[in-house]
Amino acid sequence: MTDPDDPDVTPREASDPSDAALQATAELDSLSLLAEDLLDPSGPLTPSGHLRRRQMVSRLAEAAQTTAAVLAVAVLGILVYSVASRGASVLSIGFLTKDPPVLSGVAGGGIAPAIVGTALIMAVATAIAMPMGILAALFLTEFAGRWTARAIRLALDLLNGLPTIVVGLFVFGLLVVGHHQSGFAGSVALAIIMLPLIARATQEVLTLVPAGLREAADALGVCHWRTVLGVVLPTARGGILTATVLAVARAAGETAPLIFVCSIFSNTTSLNLFGQALPNIPVYIFNASEAAERYGFARAWGAAFVLLAFILLASLGGRALGRRATLSR
Amino acid sequence: MNAPIGLTGTLPGDARSRVRSADRIGDGVLYGLCMLASLLAVVTLGAIAYKVIDGASASISQFGLGFLTHSAWRPNFGIFGAGTFLYGTAVTSFAALLLAVPLGISIGLYLSMMASRRVRGVIGPLVEMLAAIPSVILGFWGILVFGPFLQAHLEPFLHRTLGFLPIFGAPSSTGSGLFNASLILTIMVVPIIASLSRDLFLAVPQELQEGATALGATRWEVLRGVVLPSAASGVAAAAFLGLGRALGEAIAVTQVIGAGDFIHVSLFQTGDTLASRIADQYQGAATPQLVASLFYLGLILMVIGLIANIAAQWIARRFDVGRVAAR
Amino acid sequence: MRPPDPSEMPATGASNVRPRVRIQTPALAHEAAQAAANARPTDALRGSPRGEQDSALTVGREAIFDVQDLSVSYGSSQAISGVTLQIHRNLITAIIGPSGCGKTTFIRSLNRMNDSVPGFTIDGKILYHGHDIYDRGVDRVEVRRRIGMVFQRPNPFPKSIYDNVAWAPRNLKMKSGLDERVERALRGAALWDEVKDRLKDSALGLSGGQQQRLCIARAIAIQPDVLLLDEPASALDPIATAAIEELMQTLKNRYTIVIVTHNMQQAARVADRTAFFNLDASDGRRTGVLVEYGDTDVMFTRPADTRTSDYVTGRFG
Numbered sequence: 013m014t015d016p017d018d019p020d021v022t023p024r025e026a027s028d029p030s031d032a033a034l035q036a037t038a039e040l041d042s043l044s045l046l047a048e049d050l051l052d053p054s055g056p057l058t059p060s061g062h063l064r065r066r067q068m069v070s071r072l073a074e075a076a077q078t079t080a081a082v083l084a085v086a087v088l089g090i091l092v093y094s095v096a097s098r099g100a101s102v103l104s105i106g107f108l109t110k111d112p113p114v115l116s117g118v119a120g121g122g123i124a125p126a127i128v129g130t131a132l133i134m135a136v137a138t139a140i141a142m143p144m145g146i147l148a149a150l151f152l153t154e155f156a157g158r159w160t161a162r163a164i165r166l167a168l169d170l171l172n173g174l175p176t177i178v179v180g181l182f183v184f185g186l187l188v189v190g191h192h193q194s195g196f197a198g199s200v201a202l203a204i205i206m207l208p209l210i211a212r213a214t215q216e217v218l219t220l221v222p223a224g225l226r227e228a229a230d231a232l233g234v235c236h237w238r239t240v241l242g243v244v245l246p247t248a249r250g251g252i253l254t255a256t257v258l259a260v261a262r263a264a265g266e267t268a269p270l271i272f273v274c275s276i277f278s279n280t281t282s283l284n285l286f287g288q289a290l291p292n293i294p295v296y297i298f299n300a301s302e303a304a305e306r307y308g309f310a311r312a313w314g315a316a317f318v319l320l321a322f323i324l325l326a327s328l329g330g331r332a333l334g335r336r337a338t339l340s341r
Numbered sequence: 342m343n344a345p346i347g348l349t350g351t352l353p354g355d356a357r358s359r360v361r362s363a364d365r366i367g368d369g370v371l372y373g374l375c376m377l378a379s380l381l382a383v384v385t386l387g388a389i390a391y392k393v394i395d396g397a398s399a400s401i402s403q404f405g406l407g408f409l410t411h412s413a414w415r416p417n418f419g420i421f422g423a424g425t426f427l428y429g430t431a432v433t434s435f436a437a438l439l440l441a442v443p444l445g446i447s448i449g450l451y452l453s454m455m456a457s458r459r460v461r462g463v464i465g466p467l468v469e470m471l472a473a474i475p476s477v478i479l480g481f482w483g484i485l486v487f488g489p490f491l492q493a494h495l496e497p498f499l500h501r502t503l504g505f506l507p508i509f510g511a512p513s514s515t516g517s518g519l520f521n522a523s524l525i526l527t528i529m530v531v532p533i534i535a536s537l538s539r540d541l542f543l544a545v546p547q548e549l550q551e552g553a554t555a556l557g558a559t560r561w562e563v564l565r566g567v568v569l570p571s572a573a574s575g576v577a578a579a580a581f582l583g584l585g586r587a588l589g590e591a592i593a594v595t596q597v598i599g600a601g602d603f604i605h606v607s608l609f610q611t612g613d614t615l616a617s618r619i620a621d622q623y624q625g626a627a628t629p630q631l632v633a634s635l636f637y638l639g640l641i642l643m644v645i646g647l648i649a650n651i652a653a654q655w656i657a658r659r660f661d662v663g664r665v666a667a668r
Numbered sequence: 669m670r671p672p673d674p675s676e677m678p679a680t681g682a683s684n685v686r687p688r689v690r691i692q693t694p695a696l697a698h699e700a701a702q703a704a705a706n707a708r709p710t711d712a713l714r715g716s717p718r719g720e721q722d723s724a725l726t727v728g729r730e731a732i733f734d735v736q737d738l739s740v741s742y743g744s745s746q747a748i749s750g751v752t753l754q755i756h757r758n759l760i761t762a763i764i765g766p767s768g769c770g771k772t773t774f775i776r777s778l779n780r781m782n783d784s785v786p787g788f789t790i791d792g793k794i795l796y797h798g799h800d801i802y803d804r805g806v807d808r809v810e811v812r813r814r815i816g817m818v819f820q821r822p823n824p825f826p827k828s829i830y831d832n833v834a835w836a837p838r839n840l841k842m843k844s845g846l847d848e849r850v851e852r853a854l855r856g857a858a859l860w861d862e863v864k865d866r867l868k869d870s871a872l873g874l875s876g877g878q879q880q881r882l883c884i885a886r887a888i889a890i891q892p893d894v895l896l897l898d899e900p901a902s903a904l905d906p907i908a909t910a911a912i913e914e915l916m917q918t919l920k921n922r923y924t925i926v927i928v929t930h931n932m933q934q935a936a937r938v939a940d941r942t943a944f945f946n947l948d949a950s951d952g953r954r955t956g957v958l959v960e961y962g963d964t965d966v967m968f969t970r971p972a973d974t975r976t977s978d979y980v981t982g983r984f985g
């Protein structure tokens with residue numbers, strides 16, 4: 013029934029049974045006379061018996077939680093360190109400005125074509141996804157009825173949850189089959205990845221625009237589109253920028269959408285968005301990792317370092333921007 | 342500040358109607374643009390489904406549903422089946438979730454319940470940063486740094502201590518395999534579950550926790566008894582989002598799983614997932630039959646990916662998971 | 669608010685001089701005597717507040733809490749300062765005072781519920797059965813297990829009615845006779861008849877008053893020594909309030925009860941002893957101080973301090 017070593021158990025039944033008041037409440041008490049109840053309220057408040065065990069379990073659980081958090085941060089640290097220490101050794105001005113060597117198995121060279129290509133592809137992708145995302149978000153917050161909004165939100169969320177390789181296959185089927193790979197196809201694929209990110213995050217900041225501002229504008233007899241362009245969007249500017257920067261940070265490292273649509277490229281700098289596949293950093297790293305050649309590995313570490321630095325700085329910057337935007341509201 | 346009203350009030354009739362019609366056009370244009378953009382999202386989703394089914398149709402009509410169970414993939418002989426990849430997807434995703442769910446929940450609890458506001462403000466973004474690392478870099482690291490470590494240390498250790506379980510067979514020769522892929526996926530999924538569950542735990546009413554604390558419960562009892570149950574459906578949704586991520590990850594898995602063609606019981610052997618096999622064949626997609634079969638793999642992947650995401654949405658109907666997932 | 673008519677006052681004398689239900693074991697009596705002996709000289713030294721003198725109610729009664737010169741701060745702002753009082757066994761002690769005077773702060777300090785509040789610091793001593801509850805080595809879980817608390821807003825767990833009550837006993841490994849224990853607790857909280865047919869239903873489906881009684885049932889299911897109630901009826905309608913007040917009169921036979929209330933009539937109706945806290949702004953900063961403490965009828969009919977009489981008659985400073 014109870015632990016024999018439980019010190020809380022002190023017989024209380026032994027107390028004077030002749031007391032009238034005790035008899036009066038005997039009914040209520042009879043139920044409570046389970047030995048484990050017999051708390052001695054004046055006993056010391058130090059843990060004993062069960063409680064010591066319970067506290068130990070609790071402390072173990074807390075230690076496990078802390079360990080998990082430390083582990084996650086440690087993995088991040090190891091990853092960043094691995095990339096930084098290996099990437100730094102090849103990094104130089106030349107690495108950022110030169111073409112890779114034409115032949116494999118040769119040291120030196122740079123990743124300039126991939127940097128230019130990624131920048132171009134990302135710029136076009138952003139130019140597609142940002143206005144679309146903002147407009148879709150505006151539709152959700154300003155125009156759509158409850159059910160329409162729900163359906164569109166679901167579509168955006170499913171689009172966001174779709175395996176990115178499937179997006180790659182889609183753009184491959186849409187733009188590459190029967191034609192050829194191109195930087196533009198890559199931009200379209202990345203824009204599809206970015207669209208739901210920008211739309212959902214923008215919708216979020218738009219709903220935070222104080223209703224009072226909107227009402228004030230409406231009360232002035234300003235029509236809806238002027239309110240939106242003149243009041244709502246400017247107020248949410250910071251948040252929209254954050255959303256876009258974070259989406260860029262996310263899409264810049266995406267490889268799966270690109271390998272079917274923008275992966276067979278020559279390693280020379282090109283600005284021809286439509287005519288050919290543009291070299292880009294993620295596919296460059298992917299190819300190098302599949303090619304298993306040590307100078308290729310070295311350049312890939314350097315490319316990984318450049319990409320990771322850009323992405324981490326962008327997502328840090330985006331977050332900081334977002335925080336400032338929230339604070340200034 | 343009510344000049345505009347006064348102004349329009351004194352305008353001659355036709356001028357006022359001109360302003361109004363300009364406004365009406367402006368409103369219409371804005372509405373139209375916004376609706377088109379939203380429609381575009383829906384249409385894109387539909388077009389993706391259509392294109393993938395369309396691309397797969399030749400393979401579907403040739404292999405039918407037998408494609409799902411057939412486990413040989415020999416492009417050169419025109420033999421295609423997804424069995425090996427379904428197995429590889431199931432094993433790696435399951436193993437990743439098995440590790441990532443408890444780890445993610447623990448980190449969520451640490452951040453929301455133990456860490457001070459300042460520590461939370463530092464560690465939280467660091468954990469989210471883990472999710473920002475591009476999969477191609479994670480996979481590259483997985484081949485060159487993590488794989489050799491697994492092969493030299495962790496795999497022999499697990500084989501020695503738990504070798505009686507067939508899943509922990511002889512260590513691999515390269516460090517590539519299902520085990521490496523599962524761990525890389527764990528690294529990708531943990532931050533998703535951690536940051537979502539942190540938000541969920543922070544939303545558990547303080548009053549409930551105080552109520553439990555005042556009943557002489559230890560901290561862990563409060564977490565287990567009140568905080569976790571209150572957030573259970575959201576955490577389950579987070580797990581499904583994580584599952585969707587694990588199922589669909591192509592690049593990192595391709596890099597570290599070893600592109601095996603056979604089903605192996607031991608996690609230390611090679612394999613392939615649906616997504617990684619598609620990514621693996623990107624440059625060899627030469628014959629129409631192979632392309633159609635890759636699309637068929639993509640179709641299966643899309644369906645199970647959508648199921649995982651719809652499940653997440655449905656489980657957490659009251660809680661907008663998509664909002665957090667899109668961060 | 670008009671002063672309470674003495675004829676409306678509860679027959680405190682009659683109900684409270686009733687002998688204690690719990691018979692003390694010799695060990696306990698010894699402890700109590702010791703605690704009392706410890707407390708007296710300190711009071712004399714500090715010059716205890718008016719009303720702290722022995723009354724008919726407190727004479728021979730064990731002081732469960734002996735609060736000595738208690739000050740509590742949150743960060744740099746002091747919430748209460750220099751509170752000295754004793755709380756006696758099996759009495760209902762009410763804490764009254766204007767908003768922000770530190771009633772909640774005080775009562776939450778009694779079972780260390782404030783420990784997790786950022787910036788919380790405490791000065792002075794709270795002796796519980798002679799043990800300083802803020803001593804090193806004291807386990808706050810043990811403190812709260814003995815000193816239960818019910819909050820202003822009902823906070824049932826999102827579980828079934830049964831599980832709400834059974835949760836704490838399960839934690840405490842009081843697993844034998846759990847059904848019986850739940851029933852007893854619900855009966856003790858005067859809720860059994862209303863819920864006995866739907867114990868498996870969610871507690872969130874109960875009315876506010878029922879939820880609050882469930883929270884009381886939840887607290888007494890583990891048989892604590894003291895019950896702290898922080899404005900337990902302020903979110904409830906008059907009928908539910910009456911039910912809770914009636915309940916308290918039964919509960920005080922088994923438990924020592926401390927209740928914070930905004931409602932003077934409620935204090936007058938239910939409490940044996942009343943402590944009046946007020947905001948003191950004399951040194952430029954507003955902190956809560958104990959103005960007067962004594963038997964409820966004295967506090968409401970012939971308080972010694974003008975601030976008390978102003979407050980209880982509704983004339984604010």
Ligand SMILES: Nc1ncnc2c1ncn2[C@@H]1O[C@H](COP(=O)(O)OP(=O)(O)OP(=O)(O)O)[C@@H](O)[C@H]1O
Nearest residue numbers: 742746747766767768769770771772773774785930
């Ligand atoms: N968690 C906290 N952090 C900082 N300051 C607090 C905290 N809780 C209370 N305070 C401050 O301490 C003082 C006393 O507050 P307390 O809640 O104890 O008053 P109260 O008498 O219970 O008031 P009420 O009647 O409104 O419930 C107030 O000035 C309050 O602002």
Ligand SMILES: [Mg+2]
Nearest residue numbers: 771772773898
């Ligand atoms: Mg209060």
